[in-house]
Amino acid sequence: MEPKDQQLMVALRIRPLSEAELEEGATIIAHKVGDQAVVLMDPSEDPEDTLRAHRSRERTFIFDRVFDQHSTQEDVYSTTIRRLVEGVISGYNATVFAYGPSGAGKTHTMLGMDAEPGIYLQTLTDLFQAIEETRDHMDYCVSMSYLEIMQLLTKGNRQRTQEPTATNKTSSRSHAVLQVTVCQRRRSPDLAEEVHLGKLFMVDLAGSERASQTQNRGKRMKEGAHINRSLLALGNCINALSEKGSRTQYVNFRDSKLTRLLKDALGGNSHTVMIAHISPASSSFEESRTTLLYAYRAKNIKTRVKRNLLNVSYRIAQYTDVISDLRREIEHLKSKIEKGERNSKGMFIQTAQDLLRGVQILKVHSQPGPFHSGPLTTAFPRGTHVLLQGNKRWGFLRLEVPGPPALNKACSLTPCCGHSWEQGKSDLHMQRDQSELEKDEELAGTDGEDVPEEPQEVAVTTEEVNLLLAEHQKTSALKAGLEQRLALARQKASKMETLLPAQVTSEDQREVLRLLCRAHELEVENTELRADSLRCKTLLCQKDLVIQHCHQHRRLCEQLIRGQWQLMQDSGVQVPEALERQYRLYFRELGEGTLDRLLLLHSRMASSLQVSLTPCTPVCRYEV
Numbered sequence: 001m002e003p004k005d006q007q008l009m010v011a012l013r014i015r016p017l018s019e020a021e022l023e024e025g026a027t028i029i030a031h032k033v034g035d036q037a038v039v040l041m042d043p044s045e046d047p048e049d050t051l052r053a054h055r056s057r058e059r060t061f062i063f064d065r066v067f068d069q070h071s072t073q074e075d076v077y078s079t080t081i082r083r084l085v086e087g088v089i090s091g092y093n094a095t096v097f098a099y100g101p102s103g104a105g106k107t108h109t110m111l112g113m114d115a116e117p118g119i120y121l122q123t124l125t126d127l128f129q130a131i132e133e134t135r136d137h138m139d140y141c142v143s144m145s146y147l148e149i150m151q152l153l154t155k156g157n158r159q160r161t162q163e164p165t166a167t168n169k170t171s172s173r174s175h176a177v178l179q180v181t182v183c184q185r186r187r188s189p190d191l192a193e194e195v196h197l198g199k200l201f202m203v204d205l206a207g208s209e210r211a212s213q214t215q216n217r218g219k220r221m222k223e224g225a226h227i228n229r230s231l232l233a234l235g236n237c238i239n240a241l242s243e244k245g246s247r248t249q250y251v252n253f254r255d256s257k258l259t260r261l262l263k264d265a266l267g268g269n270s271h272t273v274m275i276a277h278i279s280p281a282s283s284s285f286e287e288s289r290t291t292l293l294y295a296y297r298a299k300n301i302k303t304r305v306k307r308n309l310l311n312v313s314y315r316i317a318q319y320t321d322v323i324s325d326l327r328r329e330i331e332h333l334k335s336k337i338e339k340g341e342r343n344s345k346g347m348f349i350q351t352a353q354d355l356l357r358g359v360q361i362l363k364v365h366s367q368p369g370p371f372h373s374g375p376l377t378t379a380f381p382r383g384t385h386v387l388l389q390g391n392k393r394w395g396f397l398r399l400e401v402p403g404p405p406a407l408n409k410a411c412s413l414t415p416c417c418g419h420s421w422e423q424g425k426s427d428l429h430m431q432r433d434q435s436e437l438e439k440d441e442e443l444a445g446t447d448g449e450d451v452p453e454e455p456q457e458v459a460v461t462t463e464e465v466n467l468l469l470a471e472h473q474k475t476s477a478l479k480a481g482l483e484q485r486l487a488l489a490r491q492k493a494s495k496m497e498t499l500l501p502a503q504v505t506s507e508d509q510r511e512v513l514r515l516l517c518r519a520h521e522l523e524v525e526n527t528e529l530r531a532d533s534l535r536c537k538t539l540l541c542q543k544d545l546v547i548q549h550c551h552q553h554r555r556l557c558e559q560l561i562r563g564q565w566q567l568m569q570d571s572g573v574q575v576p577e578a579l580e581r582q583y584r585l586y587f588r589e590l591g592e593g594t595l596d597r598l599l600l601l602h603s604r605m606a607s608s609l610q611v612s613l614t615p616c617t618p619v620c621r622y623e624v
């Protein structure tokens with residue numbers, strides 16, 4: 001949107017004659033003529049003195065609007081500021097400043113009184129009303145600040161500094177600035193929506209005064225000098241700006257805090273209204289004349305008004321916020337999942353998988369074969385529950401070894417994990433042939449199977465399995481939620497991809513976007529690397545568990561083989577030569593400990609690999 005040249009609006013307000021002025025016999029020398037003109041008469045002129053008539057200092061000034069003692073606060077507000085309020089909420093800057101000598105009525109116009117509120121209150125009332133009226137389809141954010149400028153820019157005081165001077169009992173010893181910022185956003189899910197940022201400055205300048213007239217001494221006099229200095233700087237700026245061709249001319253806004261603050265209002269992007277104030281009294285002729293001259297010059301000042309539109313850059317800032325929020329959430333969820341995996345999922349899945357694998361291995365190894373053809377019951381009593389010690393959570397395997405009549409039958413290993421203890425027991429009963437059971441009982445001389453009490457470990461493991469199942473469910477729900485969010489984010493991203501090229505117009509914006517994209521690409525790469533490393537770590541853990549399991553199984557087989565060998569030796573069984581050779585070879589290898597060494601080597605390598613695979617936090621973060 002192209003900026004438009006705007007003429008500064010200059011209004012003049014003439015206050016009523018004060019009691020003090022009446023008392024000292026002052027006469028009215030400022031007369032309003034029509035809506036726009038004022039005639040200032042020179043009180044030192046003698047109307048009878050025709051010789052000096054050509055040197056008359058009486059002068060007529062034309063302004064955009066002139067108010068006199070009959071004008072109300074409402075008149076002043078409605079003809080100067082009201083029209084700017086709409087602009088402020090839709091993204092235009094506006095400034096109103098009250099200018100004039102001390103006691104001319106600036107604070108009365110800006111602040112007013114309870115019964116007659118001034119511009120501050122009337123503007124804010126209209127502003128909030130306008131906001132209220134468009135609230136259905138717009139979102140607003142309004143902020144306000146109030147500050148005082150003395151010789152230094154100081155913090156806004158609750159109570160503006162006021163001290164009596166000879167010209168005004170409640171003279172303002174500082175410039176007071178009320179700044180209102182309105183951020184307007186159309187309420188719509190459209191990505192291309194616009195955000196408007198309008199600023200309104202309302203400035204009540206301190207009065208200009210002459211030291212001789214005010215009889216100020218000490219601190220008051222110093223204040224007066226500072227005030228006058230900043231007003232002088234303001235006057236210089238007004239002069240420079242009002243000169244023809246001033247656009248190319250240097251305007252020194254840096255001379256005072258006041259001019260720095262009013263820079264936009266005078267030479268930049270703002271609808272500006274200056275309300276000059278004078279007293280109508282003959283005793284204030286000089287101040288009134290100077291004020292009118294400055295105000296008249298200010299009429300030539302032009303500003304270039306442009307709507308403050310924040311679209312792409314604002315959007316980018318918003319997306320950056322959203323991205324950082326999402327990042328934080330992803331980190332949080334990741335750590336939750338990691339914790340969950342450690343506590344539940346990983347354990348549960350590994351427990352289940354390893355158990356199943358373990359059971360398969362054990363089943364394969366416990367098939368009928370030459371090693372089972374002996375009286376095994378002496379070595380392994382029936383119903384032995386083998387707890388796989390490598391990891392308690394692997395659960396129990398029940399060694400179901402038939403009694404002596406079934407010597408040439410297979411011994412079987414039955415997994416009990418995943419069932420309740422009772423369920424495991426009944427499964428066992430069902431698996432066994434009824435007649436065999438009877439024979440077993442007969443031969444063992446017992447009344448029935450000696451059902452063991454549920455061991456502590458079984459109860460704990462069952463409890464843990466239940467917990468793991470619950471955790472697994474939770475993790476699945478979390479995963480589903482994340483997947484949903486990912487799908488939504490993908491949709492948003494593709495929308496953005498189509499909209500951004502049209503919105504990004506400048507090279508700077510393109511560069512910011514390029515950097516943002518690069519940062520995210522790197523982040524994705526980083527996440528992938530971390531995921532890979534986690535996968536490898538999990539694989540290593542699984543391998544370790546399998547090895548541990550095999551280790552357990554090897555120990556079991558070792559015991560079996562030793563038991564069988566011992567049995568054969570004790571009972572004088574003739575061992576075939578080939579088998580005896582195998583036995584010897586086996587015992588020799590056992591003695592040399594080759595397998596143990598290999599296992600040790602593997603576990604060392606695995607643990608050093610795990611250290612190097614441990615995912616660390618990203619080395620660098622890319623903030624744009």
Ligand SMILES: Nc1ncnc2c1ncn2[C@@H]1O[C@H](COP(=O)(O)OP(=O)(O)OP(=O)(O)O)[C@@H](O)[C@H]1O
Binds near residue numbers: 014206277
């Ligand atoms: N339009 C007006 N109608 C009635 N009284 C007014 C009007 N303007 C000013 N006055 C009165 O004149 C006195 C001085 O006004 P005010 O304090 O507003 O002047 P000022 O320009 O702000 O002075 P300073 O620069 O010293 O602060 C106050 O008592 C105020 O009530």
